[in-house]
Amino acid sequence: MPPAQTLTYSERAARHKNPAAKLLLETIERKNSNLAVSVDVTKREDFLAVVDAVGPLVCLIKTHIDIIEDFDYGLIKRLEELSKKHDFVIFEDRKFADIGNTVALQYSSGVHKIASWSHITNAHPVPGPSIVSGLASVGVPLGRGLLLLAEMSTKGALATGSYTEEAVRMARANSQFVIGFIAQRRMDGVGLVGGDVENEGDFLILTPGVGLEVKGDAMGQQYRTPDEVVRESGCDVIIVGRGIYGTDLKDVDAIRLRAERYRKEGWDAYLKRIRS
Amino acid sequence: MPPAQTLTYSERAARHKNPAAKLLLETIERKNSNLAVSVDVTKREDFLAVVDAVGPLVCLIKTHIDIIEDFDYGLIKRLEELSKKHDFVIFEDRKFADIGNTVALQYSSGVHKIASWSHITNAHPVPGPSIVSGLASVGVPLGRGLLLLAEMSTKGALATGSYTEEAVRMARANSQFVIGFIAQRRMDGVGLVGGDVENEGDFLILTPGVGLEVKGDAMGQQYRTPDEVVRESGCDVIIVGRGIYGTDLKDVDAIRLRAERYRKEGWDAYLKRIRS
Numbered sequence: 001m002p003p004a005q006t007l008t009y010s011e012r013a014a015r016h017k018n019p020a021a022k023l024l025l026e027t028i029e030r031k032n033s034n035l036a037v038s039v040d041v042t043k044r045e046d047f048l049a050v051v052d053a054v055g056p057l058v059c060l061i062k063t064h065i066d067i068i069e070d071f072d073y074g075l076i077k078r079l080e081e082l083s084k085k086h087d088f089v090i091f092e093d094r095k096f097a098d099i100g101n102t103v104a105l106q107y108s109s110g111v112h113k114i115a116s117w118s119h120i121t122n123a124h125p126v127p128g129p130s131i132v133s134g135l136a137s138v139g140v141p142l143g144r145g146l147l148l149l150a151e152m153s154t155k156g157a158l159a160t161g162s163y164t165e166e167a168v169r170m171a172r173a174n175s176q177f178v179i180g181f182i183a184q185r186r187m188d189g190v191g192l193v194g195g196d197v198e199n200e201g202d203f204l205i206l207t208p209g210v211g212l213e214v215k216g217d218a219m220g221q222q223y224r225t226p227d228e229v230v231r232e233s234g235c236d237v238i239i240v241g242r243g244i245y246g247t248d249l250k251d252v253d254a255i256r257l258r259a260e261r262y263r264k265e266g267w268d269a270y271l272k273r274i275r276s
Numbered sequence: 277m278p279p280a281q282t283l284t285y286s287e288r289a290a291r292h293k294n295p296a297a298k299l300l301l302e303t304i305e306r307k308n309s310n311l312a313v314s315v316d317v318t319k320r321e322d323f324l325a326v327v328d329a330v331g332p333l334v335c336l337i338k339t340h341i342d343i344i345e346d347f348d349y350g351l352i353k354r355l356e357e358l359s360k361k362h363d364f365v366i367f368e369d370r371k372f373a374d375i376g377n378t379v380a381l382q383y384s385s386g387v388h389k390i391a392s393w394s395h396i397t398n399a400h401p402v403p404g405p406s407i408v409s410g411l412a413s414v415g416v417p418l419g420r421g422l423l424l425l426a427e428m429s430t431k432g433a434l435a436t437g438s439y440t441e442e443a444v445r446m447a448r449a450n451s452q453f454v455i456g457f458i459a460q461r462r463m464d465g466v467g468l469v470g471g472d473v474e475n476e477g478d479f480l481i482l483t484p485g486v487g488l489e490v491k492g493d494a495m496g497q498q499y500r501t502p503d504e505v506v507r508e509s510g511c512d513v514i515i516v517g518r519g520i521y522g523t524d525l526k527d528v529d530a531i532r533l534r535a536e537r538y539r540k541e542g543w544d545a546y547l548k549r550i551r552s
Contacts, residue, residue, distance in 0.1 A: 156404030
């Protein structure tokens with residue numbers, strides 16, 4: 001097939017075999033939004049308020065369910081209701097990073113039961129292929145999708161060079177379940193060795209560290225614009241956090257205005273990309 | 277100072293500046309046990325039963341608190357009571373692997389509030405130094421200690437070569453909080469570059485993948501004996517899971533017998549090491 005970044009989201013949705021990837025691509029097309037909001041707040045009602053505010057404008061809500069202090073399973077029910085009401089996909093940004101047996105339990109069990117509600121989750125490839133098989137044993141029967149962290153956008157990150165190449169090879173070897181990467185660029189061709197035929201299927205690239213104003217925080221996060229990420233680097237989904245929900249979580253109008261600004265920037269960058 | 281593996285645990289305890297490392301070294305000496313048990317069960321009462329069974333024989337209990345389905349904070353109170361009753365250190369094997377801001381929240385907050393009860397936790401160095409500073413901002417004021425995953429014992433793990441070297445450099449640069457490594461060997465001298473003076477302080481090596489009988493599981497875990505790990509490779513703590521608690525969690529006598537066998541093997545290997 002042609003390189004994924006030259007196709008429309010709907011063309012890619014029609015071809016994709018993984019249910020979670022298909023759902024995400026269809027949602028992006030339906031809502032003209034490649035914007036994901038990362039809701040990194042610690043109170044349940046704050047979390048739901050932000051999700052409800054940005055829900056109409058996003059394709060995906062990214063969660064860190066393990067930072068919510070007053071979590072109970074009722075919160076998941078509320079999140080699922082909002083997911084249906086506003087038509088967005090859920091991505092628990094768990095960054096699994098353990099051996100196969102352990103991640104299978106962490107994914108399916110505990111108080112959070114991530115596999116039962118999160119369409120997409122992610123993992124570091126550092127433990128080797130057992131992490132993918134462990135998660136797949138839980139996620140594939142549920143139609144879930146996995147993203148691998150092939151790179152990180154923080155200063156001094158160790159996911160570079162041969163590490164990134166191995167991550168991409170691991171994804172290619174498990175493309176029924178691994179639907180893409182958390183990365184700053186497309187991974188087509190990365191890690192191919194002499195004689196390999198590139199047959200990528202379609203890996204989605206979800207990109208954190210996107211900002212319109214700020215260039216970095218005190219804890220090593222670095223930022224790029226939606227145009228740099230989507231048009232120049234060919235990524236598929238921009239992930240924005242505090243840049244959208246800010247510090248006043250009650251100011252729904254301001255949150256929606258900022259989300260709409262990012263949605264439009266991300267979508268315009270995509271339109272420029274597929275027309276070029 | 278002389279290489280850590282030539283000193284007794286009590287000599288090292290007397291020199292160590294980190295409160296969690298000091299506590300662990302003192303506990304090992306007091307109990308003549310360098311055995312840690314990893315309690316990877318999903319029911320609260322099973323968890324407490326295993327901890328109570330092995331508690332007298334271990335220096336440390338390793339937890340995956342996020343796999344316990346019927347967790348509530350009362351479980352932590354029970355764990356802390358057992359920690360006092362049986363005199364063991366607690367290590368939540370969380371394998372943090374996100375950017376600084378996020379891990380600070382994951383460590384301090386959520387339903388699990390790991391920093392408030394776990395003397396020791398661990399992290400992957402893959403995001404770069406911000407993960408250590410983020411965790412340190414929470415853990416240092418509480419007297420906690422951090423282990424870095426410099427290596428992993430699974431097949432095809434990507435924590436090798438320059439990745440391992442960078443992990444060790446990151447630990448040296450943060451030795452107030454980073455007390456050691458999850459690894460299969462000592463890390464002294466790893467990652468030193470020309471002109472560096474080796475001034476290691478004392479990094480503890482905690483080693484998973486220890487077994488007396490089994491050599492591997494279906495999900496990529498590989499096993500070594502206590503003698504290989506402690507005497508040959510100079511590691512400090514052996515971590516054993518199902519090899520001790522097995523499949524019948526009610527059979528306290530059998531669990532204690534297996535724990536005592538591992539405790540003795542680990543301690544004998546240590547005595548041989550320091551006498552050689």
